[in-house]
Amino acid sequence: MYDYIIVGAGSAGCVLANRLSADPAVSVLLVEAGGRDWHPFIHMPAGLAKLINNKQINWHYETEPEAALNGRRLYWPRGRVLGGSSSINAMCYIRGHARDYDEWAEAGNRGWGWSEVLPYFKRAEDQQRGASAYHGVGGPLSVQDLRYTNPLTAVFLDAAAGAGQPRNADFNDADQIGFGHYQVTQRDGRRCSAARAYLSGIRARTNLEIMTSTLAHRIEFQGDRAAALVVQRGGAEVRLEASREIVLCGGAVNSPQLLMLSGIGDEEALRRHGIRPRVKLPGVGANLQDHLDICLLQSCSQNITYDRTNDLMVGLRYFLTKSGIGTSNIAESGGFARSSRAPDARPDLQYHFVPALLDDHGRNRLPGNGYTLHCCALRPRSRGSISLRSASPGDPPVIRANYLSDGEDLEIMLEGFALSREIFAQAAFDPYRAEEILPGAAAQDRASIIEFIRTKAETIYHPVGTCRMGQDEDAVVDAELRVHGVRGLRVVDASVMPTLIGGNTNAPTIMLGERAADLIATRSARAA
Numbered sequence: 109m110y111d112y113i114i115v116g117a118g119s120a121g122c123v124l125a126n127r128l129s130a131d132p133a134v135s136v137l138l139v140e141a142g143g144r145d146w147h148p149f150i151h152m153p154a155g156l157a158k159l160i161n162n163k164q165i166n167w168h169y170e171t172e173p174e175a176a177l178n179g180r181r182l183y184w185p186r187g188r189v190l191g192g193s194s195s196i197n198a199m200c201y202i203r204g205h206a207r208d209y210d211e212w213a214e215a216g217n218r219g220w221g222w223s224e225v226l227p228y229f230k231r232a233e234d235q236q237r238g239a240s241a242y243h244g245v246g247g248p249l250s251v252q253d254l255r256y257t258n259p260l261t262a263v264f265l266d267a268a269a270g271a272g273q274p275r276n277a278d279f280n281d282a283d284q285i286g287f288g289h290y291q292v293t294q295r296d297g298r299r300c301s302a303a304r305a306y307l308s309g310i311r312a313r314t315n316l317e318i319m320t321s322t323l324a325h326r327i328e329f330q331g332d333r334a335a336a337l338v339v340q341r342g343g344a345e346v347r348l349e350a351s352r353e354i355v356l357c358g359g360a361v362n363s364p365q366l367l368m369l370s371g372i373g374d375e376e377a378l379r380r381h382g383i384r385p386r387v388k389l390p391g392v393g394a395n396l397q398d399h400l401d402i403c404l405l406q407s408c409s410q411n412i413t414y415d416r417t418n419d420l421m422v423g424l425r426y427f428l429t430k431s432g433i434g435t436s437n438i439a440e441s442g443g444f445a446r447s448s449r450a451p452d453a454r455p456d457l458q459y460h461f462v463p464a465l466l467d468d469h470g471r472n473r474l475p476g477n478g479y480t481l482h483c484c485a486l487r488p489r490s491r492g493s494i495s496l497r498s499a500s501p502g503d504p505p506v507i508r509a510n511y512l513s514d515g516e517d518l519e520i521m522l523e524g525f526a527l528s529r530e531i532f533a534q535a536a537f538d539p540y541r542a543e544e545i546l547p548g549a550a551a552q553d554r555a556s557i558i559e560f561i562r563t564k565a566e567t568i569y570h571p572v573g574t575c576r577m578g579q580d581e582d583a584v585v586d587a588e589l590r591v592h593g594v595r596g597l598r599v600v601d602a603s604v605m606p607t608l609i610g611g612n613t614n615a616p617t618i619m620l621g622e623r624a625a626d627l628i629a630t631r632s633a634r635a636a
């Protein structure tokens with residue numbers, strides 16, 4: 109019996125485990141399907157390239173064939189280890205645009221406007237550059253400037269300026285627009301995952317138990333109250349009781365799956381899998397939104413990219429001195445820009461520059477040297493879904509992203525891709541530019557570029573929205589992240605975002621965890 113059971117030790121789950129167990133009077137259990145984060149490539153930032161395909165610490169999901177992407181199944185890595193996806197991500201620290209949060213609040217989600225969430229971003233943060241109106245110091249999540257950047261990163265930023273894009277030294281202050289270096293979630297050259305930030309200092313707490321290699325199967329109810337979590341542990345099913353709350357932090361793919369396995373979702377769909385419906389919430393698994401990304405790949409005439417580095421020397425230097433290429437997050441710089449179709453002042457395009465050839469998430473190693481520019485449209489209109497494949501918790505759910513099902517998303521990508529090419533064409537790249545590899549110089553007309561996008565676009569790993577916060581009948585949680593129609597059950601992770609924010613999603617998910625911890629603590633103080 110525990111007071112709180114948290115399912116999933118990812119970006120949000122680690123925050124909650126820390127904040128809730130800060131009260132020695134409550135007992136907290138954190139359940140994680142994956143193992144401990146012992147792998148050295150988790151902690152060495154550049155090791156991320158080696159983790160992308162690692163089946164031990166990665167759920168290794170695939171979408172169903174995507175109709176607008178030539179029927180391709182897209183690879184969806186998600187972290188399955190302490191720290192969740194924050195243990196395998198690219199560490200770019202981005203919050204999104206202030207207006208994104210004001211829109212959440214305007215949709216009826218009280219307390220989630222920018223002025224209300226900013227204090228939680230700051231509370232989480234330990235900003236290397238010091239405190240300011242926008243940044244916090246002393247928090248668990250270390251945000252730092254990169255210790256090492258490739259010479260091509262500076263070239264890229266000059267090229268962006270040459271293409272008329274403003275420079276931006278901080279994407280997380282008043283103005284998001286422009287190009288610059290990403291700040292990263294690192295401490296002294298090591299990855300600062302949510303586990304590192306929020307769990308490493310509190311292992312001695314006797315009121316916090318962390319169970320790894322434990323897969324949550326379903327929630328059991330007493331009347332309308334979530335009373336127990338059934339997990340698989342060491343080959344057997346075990347029932348764990350929660351006296352106050354169960355909090356799902358399994359991420360945008362797994363949290364809706366777990367709700368459905370527990371009888372919460374669309375009644376007809378649940379019956380089809382032999383699951384007795386308990387709460388009718390047709391919105392569970394709906395409203396899936398993700399950033400679809402298209403890469404421009406250019407050959408480099410000089411041997412200065414990360415394609416042919418000596419891994420042994422990089423590793424040695426890193427482990428001895430925490431310096432050099434090993435500290436790079438590879439996506440060292442990027443930017444935010446507006447297409448001509450942007451409906452308001454917010455940037456609707458994001459770029460990540462990689463001084464290496466990057467095809468198929470880095471799983472397809474290309475010969476030679478080169479550099480890559482990612483571009484994604486920030487507020488897609490297309491909506492997908494997560495649904496059950498079967499009633500077995502071990503079966504991966506069905507992921508239908510429905511990318512580009514709304515034609516406007518394609519138009520914005522086309523504009524974004526045109527800017528990618530314009531940047532690579534600038535004089536700053538003259539000493540380095542060899543032939544264009546993908547799509548290749550022959551692809552110039554609209555039809556060829558559309559075909560290129562359909563053949564090569566991939567996720568940039570930001571699925572959200574599948575347990576959407578809201579008050580309407582398709583919403584899954586209320587503004588306090590409590591699941592509608594039951595007691596003692598919340599969802600706190602990227603799945604509750606009503607709409608995808610304009611940027612990377614780790615810091616926003618950590619902010620959700622911070623604010624949820626206060627909501628939970630305030631409510632239980634009121635009840636006591």
Ligand SMILES: Cc1cc2nc3c(=O)[nH]c(=O)nc-3n(C[C@H](O)[C@H](O)[C@H](O)COP(=O)(O)OP(=O)(O)OC[C@H]3O[C@@H](n4cnc5c(N)ncnc54)[C@H](O)[C@@H]3O)c2cc1C
Nearest residue numbers: 116118119120141192193197198199200324359602612614
């Ligand atoms: C390759 C990659 C690169 C990325 N790069 C960036 C970046 O540079 N910057 C950025 O801001 N964001 C990035 N992201 C996105 C960001 O990391 C995620 O949005 C964020 O981590 C999501 O947090 P979460 O808490 O919702 O889920 P997660 O962090 O994925 O955590 C979910 C946890 O729950 C566990 N779990 C799930 N189901 C169960 C179950 N049934 N039983 C027990 N445990 C369970 C999982 O194993 C996992 O540990 C990236 C993501 C990926 C995959």
